[in-house]
Amino acid sequence: MIDDHVPPQFAPKGYAILSGTGRVIEVVPRALTDAERGDANGEVVKARLRREEEEKQRHFDETLLTRYSSVDDIAAARTRRINEIVVRIEMTKGSIANLKGQLEARQKAAADLERAGREVPKDYTDTIEALRGEIGAAEELLSRLGVEQQADALRFDLEVRRFGELRPDLEN
Secondary structure (H helix, E strand, O other): OOOOOOOOOOHHHOEEEEOOOOOEEEEEOOOOOHHHHHOOOOHHHHHHHHHHHHHHHHHHHHHHHHHOOOHHHHHHHHHHHHHHHHHHHHHHHHHHHHHHHHHHHHHHHHHHHHHOOOOOOHHHHHHHHHHHHHHHHHHHHHHHHHHHHHHHHHHHHHHHHHHHHHOOOOOO
16 A cells, blocks of 8 residues: 555665655655664665665666667657646646635625625625635645756656766767
8 A cells, every 4th residue: 555654664664755646756765774874884784875875876877778768759759748737737727716716706796785685695604615626726736837847857857868968879
């Protein structure tokens, strides 16, 4: 079962932090052993960290070379991904506009009742609060999508640069 936290008894073994889409954001290495903590110069720890970094880079490189055959492939994937996010952003903006319209209409109806000296029904106030919550959630999603768009653009830029280093023989 996947959870949003690592149980304390397993955290020392290391773990991966995933994004909402299942991508690995960060890998937290295992805790140091007593011998590693006791190493006066830290050479054991430094060697372990170097090996872990080399292994991560090797895995990244293999995945990159398997996934793409040219820089143009990466550019096309970048365009597709950014366009997908742009569509989600536009849909979310449309949803926010729709929700704000509903909120405005419900608030106007409640105000009309108050001006007429009538009590505003509880379902009106509940609906107003629910709409505010949905707007807040949609605006938060919009913000996350903007961050995701920037992060993906940077990731693809990194992939283009690294692919060029690994395969300088291929033309763009």
